[in-house]
Amino acid sequence: MGTRRTNLPGVGTQIDFTTEAGRHISVVIHEDGRRFIGFYDVDDPDSCQLSVPLSTEEATALAHLIDPAPIDAVRTDGIDLVTEHIPVTSRSPYAGRLLGDTGARTRTGASIVAVLRRHSAHPSPGPDFRFAGGDTLVAVGTREGVDALAEIISGG
Structure with missing residues (x-):
């Protein structure tokens, strides 16, 4: 199982x-x-068999069907903030490294507010928190900041 994020300018x-x-x-x-x-x-990963457009409301409803407690976007004083789960795959340059090594907040303005592990959660991890392959980061920031953080974590 793998996830890849690509910025489409x-x-x-x-x-x-x-x-x-x-x-x-x-x-x-x-x-x-x-x-x-x-x-x-399956035989041609570049060949799209079906594309389904979803409104924001439909995407939220689908997310609720798949995960009964997804994290929703937060809107504060006209500034859009998003909260997103970012996987740390075994191919991430940060698997096995410290959160502080990412320079996440300085480089992107986004914050890593929790790290989810298979059987545990680590809220408010400090710079000395060591990531492991399979971790899921809970990040908060602007869309651009969270996307930039996802690129950093994936090594893209």
Whole structure:
């Protein structure tokens, strides 16, 4: 199972997900909030079999069906903040390294507010917290900051 995030300049962000069974699913989040889910041919991962457009409300409803407690975006005084889960894969340059090594807040303005592990959660990790492959970071910031943090963590 793997996830890859790609910045699409002028469009938004594409998140590719490969299931344990090898199925390729892609979510494109446009800058204006539109979302599309694409399903790809197992034999040709570049061939999209079906694309389903979702409004913000539909995407939220689908997220609630899949995960009954997803983290939603927060809007404060006209500034859009997002909260997002960012995986630390075994290929991440930060797997096994300290949170402080990322320079996350300085480089992106986004904050890592928690780290989720298989059987535990670590709220408010300090700079000496050591990441492990399989961790999931809970990040808060602007869309641009969180996207930049995801790029850093993935090594992109």
